[in-house]
Amino acid sequence: MSLGSRIVALGHYQPSRVVTNDEIAQLVETNDEWIRDRVGIVSRRIADSETVADMATVAAGKALANSGLAPTDIDMIVVATCTSVDRSPNVACRVAAKLGIPAPAAFDLNTACSGFAYALGTVDHAIRAGAARHALVIGAEKLSEFTDWTDRSTCIIFADGAGAAVVSATAEGEPTGIGPVVWGSAPEKGDAVRIEGWRPYIAQEGQSVFRWATTELAPLALAACERAGVTPGELAAFVPHQANTRIIDGIAKRLGIPQAIIAKDIVESGNTSAASVPLALSKLVERREVPSGAPVLLFGFGGGLTYAGQVVRCP
Amino acid sequence: MTREEITTGLAEILEEVAGVNPEDVAEGKSFTDDLDVDSLSMVEVVVAAEEKFGVKIPDNEVQNLKTVGDAVSYILAQS
Numbered sequence: 009m010s011l012g013s014r015i016v017a018l019g020h021y022q023p024s025r026v027v028t029n030d031e032i033a034q035l036v037e038t039n040d041e042w043i044r045d046r047v048g049i050v051s052r053r054i055a056d057s058e059t060v061a062d063m064a065t066v067a068a069g070k071a072l073a074n075s076g077l078a079p080t081d082i083d084m085i086v087v088a089t090c091t092s093v094d095r096s097p098n099v100a101c102r103v104a105a106k107l108g109i110p111a112p113a114a115f116d117l118n119t120a121c122s123g124f125a126y127a128l129g130t131v132d133h134a135i136r137a138g139a140a141r142h143a144l145v146i147g148a149e150k151l152s153e154f155t156d157w158t159d160r161s162t163c164i165i166f167a168d169g170a171g172a173a174v175v176s177a178t179a180e181g182e183p184t185g186i187g188p189v190v191w192g193s194a195p196e197k198g199d200a201v202r203i204e205g206w207r208p209y210i211a212q213e214g215q216s217v218f219r220w221a222t223t224e225l226a227p228l229a230l231a232a233c234e235r236a237g238v239t240p241g242e243l244a245a246f247v248p249h250q251a252n253t254r255i256i257d258g259i260a261k262r263l264g265i266p267q268a269i270i271a272k273d274i275v276e277s278g279n280t281s282a283a284s285v286p287l288a289l290s291k292l293v294e295r296r297e298v299p300s301g302a303p304v305l306l307f308g309f310g311g312g313l314t315y316a317g318q319v320v321r322c323p
Numbered sequence: 324m325t326r327e328e329i330t331t332g333l334a335e336i337l338e339e340v341a342g343v344n345p346e347d348v349a350e351g352k353s354f355t356d357d358l359d360v361d362s363l364s365m366v367e368v369v370v371a372a373e374e375k376f377g378v379k380i381p382d383n384e385v386q387n388l389k390t391v392g393d394a395v396s397y398i399l400a401q402s
Contacts, residue, residue, distance in 0.1 A: 046361065216382045219366045254363055 010177035013135040013143075014185025015323050016077075018290035019070025020171040021063050022277065023055040029164070036160035043164045048253025052167035052278025054152045060092040061102035063170035064148035067286070068103050075174040077142055079107050082174075084140035085114045086131055088123025088147045088282035090203060090311065091154055092116065099148065113140065120201065121249045121310020122191075123147055123282030125317050128175070128306070129189030132318075135177045146172040147282035156209035165252070166210060167278030171286025183321075187236025190228055191316035194220065201311040221255045221309055226262035229307045229317050236303070236319035243268040244302035244322070245292060249309050250274035250284035259307070268305075269297055281310065289322075298322045324402060326350070329376065329395045336371045340364055350392035358391075378402055 028051045029040040043049055055063065064087055072079065085100040092099050100114035113134075119126045124147035131143045148170035157163050178184055197220060201212040229248075233240055246268050248256050253274060260270050273288035280287060285306050292298050300322055307317030334348035341364040347357070354360040360368065365388075369380045372394065378401035380388075388394045 046363065213382070215362055215366050215385060218363050219370065219382065222367070223370055252363075258367075 010135055010138070010141075012178045012184025012186065013132045013175050014178055015173045015320055016176045017071050017075035017174045017323055018172065018286065018293050019067045019072070019074055020169070020287045020290040021066035021070070022053040022169045022287070023058055023063070025054050025056055026051050027054045032164055035157055036163060038160045038164060046254075047165055048272070048274055049164065049278050050275050053169055055150050055168040058150070058168075060089050060148045060150045061099045061106070063150070063168065064089070064099050064146045064172070065103045065106045067148065067170035067172040068144050068146050069107055071144065071172040071174045072107065077174060079109045081142045082109045082144055083112050084131060084134060084143035085109065085112045086127040086143065086145050087116045088119070088127040089116055089149055090118045090120045090123065090281060091149045091151055093153065103144070103146065119314040119316070120312060121251065121281045121284070122308030122312070122314045122316045124171070124285045125189065125306050125308035126191060126314070128173070128186065128320070129191060129316055129318060131175050132186045132189070135175065141177045143175045144172060145175055145286075146170060147284070147286045149281040149283045151210065151279070151281055154203050154208060154210050159209070161214065162210050162212065165279045167280050169277060169280040169283045169287050171283050171288075171290050173286055185321035187232065187238070187319035189316055189318045190232040190235060192228070193315070194224070194313040197313045200313060203311070217313075218252070218255060220313060221251065222258035225307065225309055225315060226259050228315060229259065229263060229305060232307070232317040233305060233319055238303045238319050240265045241267065242303055243305050243319075244298045245269040245271060245304045246307070247271040247285055247289050247292070247304055248307045250277065250288060251279055251310065282308070293322055324376075324399070326395050326399065329398050330391060332375055333368075333372065333391060333394060336368055336375065340367045340371060348391055350390065350395060352391050353389055354391070355389075372398065376402055
């Protein structure tokens with residue numbers, strides 16, 4: 009049993025292929041200015057032959073290398089994804105096989121864009137309960153496979169990538185690095201974001217999602233701060249799901265956190281669903297923009313509709 | 324509340340949310356075509372109008388509010 013857990017290392021992976029707004033404008037009736045204005049994306053990364061498991065494995069391998077732990081130390085892997093094409097084996101087992109992790113508890117979790125924060129909460133609980141000591145928490149998505157490239161309302165938004173964290177039990181006397189998760193859903197709004205049916209495409213009601221996100225989520229994000237004993241003014245950074253810069257700005261404004269770095273990885277990465285939070289967090293830490301130990305508010309939200317968030321301490 | 328008062332209130336919201344010149348706001352103006360309010364800014368206008376006028380404007384109603392006059396009539400009927 010442990011009193012808590014903390015993120016000890018991060019890693020991420022993005023496909024090498026950069027797709028600009030001008031390229032999208034050759035596929036559908038749109039333009040660079042319109043896309044920048046509506047969603048804030050300048051370019052995004054689109055996978056070629058890489059699978060969700062391939063991207064998850066590279067991100068997790070980097071996090072593991074950064075942690076200094078051996079593959080044999082990892083006893084749990086949770087992958088947040090809603091775009092794995094294979095029904096079985098799950099992505100977590102694929103990652104374990106590729107990284108030589110011999111016998112972890114391994115499962116995938118699907119809460120769409122809020123997935124990483126759900127997975128992080130689940131792993132924190134497992135560690136506190138004594139069910140794991142060192143875990144890999146991964147968000148990985150290949151949304152391009154589920155994108156209708158003739159639908160200009162969605163194909164401008166979604167992209168591919170993966171981010172991963174190594175989460176370890178805290179030692180005795182060491183402060184916990186993952187605050188209590190605030191999670192839930194708004195199932196009556198389930199039709200607002202959909203990837204339904206056999207060989208489906210992403211569809212969403214943009215106005216409905218925008219309204220929900222910009223009006224309902226800030227109080228829940230503030231509740232996550234309160235539960236962690238951190239005031240909004242103490243946050244070093246806010247890393248929300250990278251859905252749309254106007255949603256990010258709308259939530260940040262209601263949080264009242266002028267001192268905090270607001271992650272805007274969407275500008276160069278697009279919306280990568282469950283991968284967006286760990287991807288943005290990993291880059292912030294890699295660029296040393298957030299000092300070690302500083303409190304960062306993570307907040308995922310999306311299909312379901314679902315949401316989850318918690319305050320974490322940066323590795 | 325009169326139609327004029329609601330129009331003035333909407334003009335204040337439109338200026339705040341979407342940078343629309345209040346002098347351009349009149350009942351006959353289309354939010355999209357005349358005032359250049361895009362679909363996401365329209366949501367912000369609706370949310371601010373709900374607070375200002377104490378009414379509920381559900382998602383499925385927003386698409387019916389094409390002009391400032393449509394919004395004035397809806398708010399008047401609800402308040």
